[in-house]
Amino acid sequence: MCETNLLEKAEMYLKLCYRELDKEHLYENRWNEVKNSIKDNGTYHLLDFELNYGTKVAWRNSNKCIGRLFWRAMDVFDERNLNSEDSIFEALFRHIESSTNGGNIKSTITVFSPETEIIIWNPQLLSFAGYQNSDGTIIGDPKQLEFTNECIKLGWKPKMGKFDILPLVIQIGNEAPTWREIPQKIIKIIPIEHPEIKSFQDLQLQWYSTPIISNMILEIGGIEFKAAPFNGWYMGTEIGARDFGDEKRYNILPEVAKIMGLNFRDKNSLWKDRAIVELNYAVLYSFKKSGVKIVDHHTASKQFMQFIKKEKKEGREITADWSWIVPPISGSTTEVFHTEMNNDVKSPNYFYRIEPWEAT
Ligand code: ARG
Numbered sequence: 001m002c003e004t005n006l007l008e009k010a011e012m013y014l015k016l017c018y019r020e021l022d023k024e025h026l027y028e029n030r031w032n033e034v035k036n037s038i039k040d041n042g043t044y045h046l047l048d049f050e051l052n053y054g055t056k057v058a059w060r061n062s063n064k065c066i067g068r069l070f071w072r073a074m075d076v077f078d079e080r081n082l083n084s085e086d087s088i089f090e091a092l093f094r095h096i097e098s099s100t101n102g103g104n105i106k107s108t109i110t111v112f113s114p115e116t117e118i119i120i121w122n123p124q125l126l127s128f129a130g131y132q133n134s135d136g137t138i139i140g141d142p143k144q145l146e147f148t149n150e151c152i153k154l155g156w157k158p159k160m161g162k163f164d165i166l167p168l169v170i171q172i173g174n175e176a177p178t179w180r181e182i183p184q185k186i187i188k189i190i191p192i193e194h195p196e197i198k199s200f201q202d203l204q205l206q207w208y209s210t211p212i213i214s215n216m217i218l219e220i221g222g223i224e225f226k227a228a229p230f231n232g233w234y235m236g237t238e239i240g241a242r243d244f245g246d247e248k249r250y251n252i253l254p255e256v257a258k259i260m261g262l263n264f265r266d267k268n269s270l271w272k273d274r275a276i277v278e279l280n281y282a283v284l285y286s287f288k289k290s291g292v293k294i295v296d297h298h299t300a301s302k303q304f305m306q307f308i309k310k311e312k313k314e315g316r317e318i319t320a321d322w323s324w325i326v327p328p329i330s331g332s333t334t335e336v337f338h339t340e341m342n343n344d345v346k347s348p349n350y351f352y353r354i355e356p357w358e359a360t
Contacts, residue, residue, distance in 0.1 A: 003038060009222030010034050010044065013348060017053050017221075043115075046223060052076045054220030055109050055230070058348035060311075064324035066300045066336070067232050069307040070107060074230075075099070077110040085172060088118060089180050092168055095229060096125055097186040100210045103291040105233035111218065112227035119356050120227050121169035121177055123147060125212040126187065129164040140164065142248055150357045154179050163189075163206050170227075171356065190290045194282040199259045203252065207239050207283070209292045215355065220348040230350070233293045235300050240280030241328040252279065276329055297327035301334035308339070319344045 014034065018027040030047075037044040046054065060071040075098065079091045091110055099108035112118045123144075129151070130144040138145065140162050148166060152158055156167050156179055165187055171177035188209035194200035214229035244252045253275045257264045260278065262271035287294035295303075304325060311318045320341040331337045 003042065006043070006222040007035065007038055009219075009347060010038065013054065013221030014050070016057070017050055020057075021049070021053060043223070046220060048078060051078060051080075051111060051220065054348045055111065055218065055228070058218055058220060058350055059107075059230075061319065061346040061349045063319050063321040063343055063345065065232075066235065066304045066325050066327075067295070068318075069303040069310070070232075071307075074107040074109055077108070079110055080113045082112060083116045083118075083172065085170065085178060088112065088170055088172070089168060092120070092125060092170075092229070093183065093186060095212065095231075096182065096210065099212065099231050100186070100188050103188060103209065103293065105210055105231070105293040107230075107232045108212075109218075109228060109230035111225055114223050114225050117171075117173045118227040119171040119177075120214040120229060121147065121150065121171065121356050122166065123213075123215040123355075125168065125214050125229055126182070126208040126210060127166050128162070128208075129158065129166050131158055131160055141243075141250065146355070146357065150177075151179060162204075165208070177356075188290070188292060190286050190292055192282050192286045193289075194278060195285050197260065197278065197282075200256075200278075200282055202259070203255055205244065205250075205252065205282075207234075207243065209234075209287075209290075211238070213350075215353055216350040217353050218348070218350055226353065233295065234287070235295050235297055235327070236280050236284045236287070237297050237327050237329055240283035241276055244279055244283075245276050245328075280329060297330065298334060301327065301336045305335050305339070317342070319346060
């Protein structure tokens with residue numbers, strides 16, 4: 001980032017941070033310090049509380065996220081001092097275990113040093129492998145084909161199952177990426193069953209408890225944190241509608257329709273719609289049964305409307321991406337569907353990156 005840009009972003013964030021945290025009396029001094037640091041070193045170091053609050057405002061500003069009512073409540077692990085491979089893997093394991101919290105999922109972020117080039121290759125810390133057979137068919141999660149291939153290139157042995165948890169892959173600076181298997185005892189897997197349709201179990205579906213995004217860049221005050229994995233808890237439709245339902249993912253709807261005895265030659269039978277609802281019912285039921293926190297889309301939509309109201313009360317207009325906020329099933333039955341949204345991008349925020357194996 002060029003110096004004027006960084007200066008501008010730093011000033012904007014520090015103003016916001018010190019205003020919202022009632023620290024305005026400290027602002028002038030701090031701003032002078034940061035300005036000088038940027039002039040002398042081309043960068044600056046965020047104080048602990050500035051980083052902590054920035055991770056949360058970045059969440060508050062995440063236009064695609066429906067779960068933002070809870071933006072103030074996030075565990076922040078500040079791991080900016082770590083630079084050895086062992087300690088970074090340990091910190092990632094700690095994140096998985098602590099955020100999963102025995103099923104009572106806690107929103108959590110781990111922030112690594114912006115200066116030591118640490119790259120986490122995984123798109124999520126927990127994910128299922130995808131393998132392509134020589135006849136073109138795919139086993140597992142098609143979304144992870146590329147990353148799975150990279151893991152195999154690095155020496156990880158493919159297991160050829162539908163639900164194989166991938167290893168963690170990290171890269172420090174110009175060193176070669178290295179991988180470690182995630183200890184099984186810190187992974188919580190939820191077998192999917194349906195409360196009424198018993199043959200659902202025969203599909204042998206399962207999912208992991210905690211969605212920990214690790215391929216986004218956290219930007220606070222112009223400082224970019226390339227390694228900053230974060231998580232909330234699942235909304236049922238993410239798994240039931242998209243991960244299982246999308247044709248380019250597990251594509252399970254035809255099998256569900258089959259066990260439900262639906263006529264899937266006739267589009268008017270709405271077999272996809274009926275199957276997707278039962279599948280989502282099964283996901284919510286199974287997570288609850290396993291004692292893992294999850295939210296249904298109706299509750300999440302209500303919470304989002306509350307978020308809008310609360311932000312307004314504090315004098316802030318929220319920004320949001322309607323096409324992401326509206327749940328992928330039963331959209332019009334939720335209030336967010338009927339709400340206009342402004343998709344401007346604010347800072348701090350989380351941004352997409354180029355996948356490391358594609359970067360030259
Ligand atoms: N949609 C992604 C998945 O199905 C997870 C994205 C983050 N989700 C969340 N509830 N924080 O794995």
